[in-house]
Amino acid sequence: MTSVSETPTITTRNAVEEFLFHEAGLIDEWRLEEWLDLFTLDCTYEVPATDRPHADPGLTWSLIHDGRTMLEQRVIRLKKPEAHAEFPHSQTSRIVGNVRILAETDEMIAVTANFIINRAKSGKFDTYVGRYDYELIPGNSSFLIRRKRAVLAHDMLDPQGKISFII
Amino acid sequence: MTAEQFIIDDRENNLFRVNREAFTSEEVLQRERKEIFDKTWLYVGHESEIPGKNDFQTRDVGGRPVIFNRDRHGDVRVLLNTCLHRGSSVCRHSSGNAKIFTCFYHGWAYRNSGELVNVPGNEDYKSEPAAVYKGLQSPAQVDSYRGLYFVNFDPDAPDLLTFLGEARYFIDLAADQSPEGVAILEGTHKYSLKANWKLLVENSIDGYHAKSVHHTYFEMMMELGATPPMLGKETVNGVAPAGMGTEFPNGHATLMYPANGLPLATDSVKQTLANLRAQAEQTFGENYATAMFGLARNSVFFPSLILIDLSFGLTLRTFYPVSPSETLVTGWQIIPKGVDEEFVKYRINNALTFWGPAGLATPDDVEALEQAQKGFGARGEVGWSDVSKGMGKPVPAANDELQMRSWWREWNRRITGQQLPTEGTSFVPFDKQDVDA
Numbered sequence: 051m052t053s054v055s056e057t058p059t060i061t062t063r064n065a066v067e068e069f070l071f072h073e074a075g076l077i078d079e080w081r082l083e084e085w086l087d088l089f090t091l092d093c094t095y096e097v098p099a100t101d102r103p104h105a106d107p108g109l110t111w112s113l114i115h116d117g118r119t120m121l122e123q124r125v126i127r128l129k130k131p132e133a134h135a136e137f138p139h140s141q142t143s144r145i146v147g148n149v150r151i152l153a154e155t156d157e158m159i160a161v162t163a164n165f166i167i168n169r170a171k172s173g174k175f176d177t178y179v180g181r182y183d184y185e186l187i188p189g190n191s192s193f194l195i196r197r198k199r200a201v202l203a204h205d206m207l208d209p210q211g212k213i214s215f216i217i
Numbered sequence: 218m219t220a221e222q223f224i225i226d227d228r229e230n231n232l233f234r235v236n237r238e239a240f241t242s243e244e245v246l247q248r249e250r251k252e253i254f255d256k257t258w259l260y261v262g263h264e265s266e267i268p269g270k271n272d273f274q275t276r277d278v279g280g281r282p283v284i285f286n287r288d289r290h291g292d293v294r295v296l297l298n299t300c301l302h303r304g305s306s307v308c309r310h311s312s313g314n315a316k317i318f319t320c321f322y323h324g325w326a327y328r329n330s331g332e333l334v335n336v337p338g339n340e341d342y343k344s345e346p347a348a349v350y351k352g353l354q355s356p357a358q359v360d361s362y363r364g365l366y367f368v369n370f371d372p373d374a375p376d377l378l379t380f381l382g383e384a385r386y387f388i389d390l391a392a393d394q395s396p397e398g399v400a401i402l403e404g405t406h407k408y409s410l411k412a413n414w415k416l417l418v419e420n421s422i423d424g425y426h427a428k429s430v431h432h433t434y435f436e437m438m439m440e441l442g443a444t445p446p447m448l449g450k451e452t453v454n455g456v457a458p459a460g461m462g463t464e465f466p467n468g469h470a471t472l473m474y475p476a477n478g479l480p481l482a483t484d485s486v487k488q489t490l491a492n493l494r495a496q497a498e499q500t501f502g503e504n505y506a507t508a509m510f511g512l513a514r515n516s517v518f519f520p521s522l523i524l525i526d527l528s529f530g531l532t533l534r535t536f537y538p539v540s541p542s543e544t545l546v547t548g549w550q551i552i553p554k555g556v557d558e559e560f561v562k563y564r565i566n567n568a569l570t571f572w573g574p575a576g577l578a579t580p581d582d583v584e585a586l587e588q589a590q591k592g593f594g595a596r597g598e599v600g601w602s603d604v605s606k607g608m609g610k611p612v613p614a615a616n617d618e619l620q621m622r623s624w625w626r627e628w629n630r631r632i633t634g635q636q637l638p639t640e641g642t643s644f645v646p647f648d649k650q651d652v653d654a
Contacts, residue, residue: 099405207407207408
């Protein structure tokens with residue numbers, strides 16, 4: 051990071067928020083191919099283990115550490131009726147808030163935000179809570195995601211049990 | 218309880234059935250706590266999780282809160298995490314490093330080897346607590362095999378090596394993968410499922426469900442150029458392409474089959490693996506090295522320790538019931554020591570594609586078990602589950618159900634006292650002489 055903007059411009063914040071809300075909508079609507087298009091080819095999508103929230107998912111036994119290839123496969127799989135844990139699809143409704151721009155250069159914007167995801171499936175209602183860390187690459191009119199990291203504020207996956215949808 | 222018979226083991230017709238009450242009854246769970254979790258060897262942790270002096274991990278084992286730690290001399294301990302005064306936990310962190318464990322309720326303090334060393338207001342006691350209560354209690358027996366620590370709450374239970382018996386060679390196959398030994402990676406999968414714990418035992422050693430439940434996983438792997446398991450042609454160490462199941466005394470069982478290809482492996486990763494294999498061949502002989510690296514294996518150590526080596530990853534899993542229809546699972550990943558970072562990353566990424574609550578396979582297993590538990594609601598009308606597949610075959614395949622029957626016979630012996638004969642003889646697919654040499 052070469053320069054840090056202590057007070058991001060209103061324009062940037064609005065644009066970042068608009069982008070994150072758009073992403074949240076695509077996932078909630080199960081428009082996963084369009085969601086995938088938001089990522090760069092060298093992207094990572096990470097969820098650390100609940101007992102090692104600060105660890106590098108590349109070198110620890112995390113919950114998710116996908117590169118582009120595996121992320122594509124995750125999406126392809128989730129759209130098949132044989133992805134049993136998600137058929138019928140669970141219904142999710144996510145709130146993304148407390149969006150903060152931590153650093154901003156011409157090449158990259160580091161963003162953090164909180165999330166609450168409510169998920170309904172088979173008569174059960176679960177809540178997933180945590181923090182997103184993003185590395186966004188500014189484009190012509192919007193952004194691409196180079197890194198998305200969802201850090202759960204859970205000490206274990208109970209009663210949620212599993213993360214079988216895109217978090 | 219109305220149903221006293223939990224299994225039907227009909228050798229004449231090769232039919233094996235399990236009473237679905239076993240999965241739903243609170244009374245059965247109480248008997249399991251008394252006859253199984255109070256009396257068998259239960260897994261606590263691996264020595265690599267507490268590498269240094271005063272390191273600790275807290276765990277729940279067989280319903281008891283325990284501290285798995287090294288004391289100030291470096292000796293491994295298992296301490297029951299309950300103050301002798303009024304019961305509170307003396308350690309509330311999941312892991313860390315501590316010389317002293319202090320109960321926050323009234324301040325009683327214990328050294329990490331257990332001794333009670335400080336009682337606030339000690340002078341008010343006529344009988345000194347330190348003299349009366351000595352220190353934190355430990356399970357009746359604590360023992361280890363190849364770095365895996367176990368406890369047994371029954372002082373009269375046979376020792377760990379006797380209990381593991383011949384099945385311990387499947388622990389050897391994991392532990393011998395590097396001359397420097399193996400370690401548990403940092404990071405734990407902790408999750409729950411709304412199903413009886415015995416359904417997860419069955420699922421963990423079930424080769425039959427793979428094609429139907431994990432269809433999407435195999436499609437994905439083939440897309441990425443990997444060889445799916447059980448579709449190979451070659452016999453490996455006497456194990457046929459379809460694999461085989463084998464049973465051991467005390468309810469342990471294994472299924473094995475020729476290993477997967479190496480999805481996403483780079484040349485460097487293949488070289489590291491070839492080096493590990495060459496070292497194993499040199500130390501233990503070719504057969505043993507082939508069993509280690511050429512066969513995939515799912516093993517259960519009674520009651521609920523699972524070791525699965527799919528060659529692209531090696532997972533250890535244990536779980537305990539919360540209620541008849543709820544289970545808490547803990548899963549770890551094992552890695553050979555002394556390998557480069559690229560190899561570690563490869564193993565993690567491949568193993569994560571399959572395992573864990575956010576993997577591309579495990580959630581579908583959980584879905585199947587939760588649906589089965591739901592189905593048991595109709596046990597009044599449909600009272601029995603079938604576990605007969607491959608029964609009567611001289612050599613049951615990996616996708617037959619011998620492993621489950623073996624486990625169920627031991628469960629049944631402990632719960633009802635009824636002893637049933639095994640189906641065949643145990644099979645270990647390598648030359649044991651090489652290991653002992």
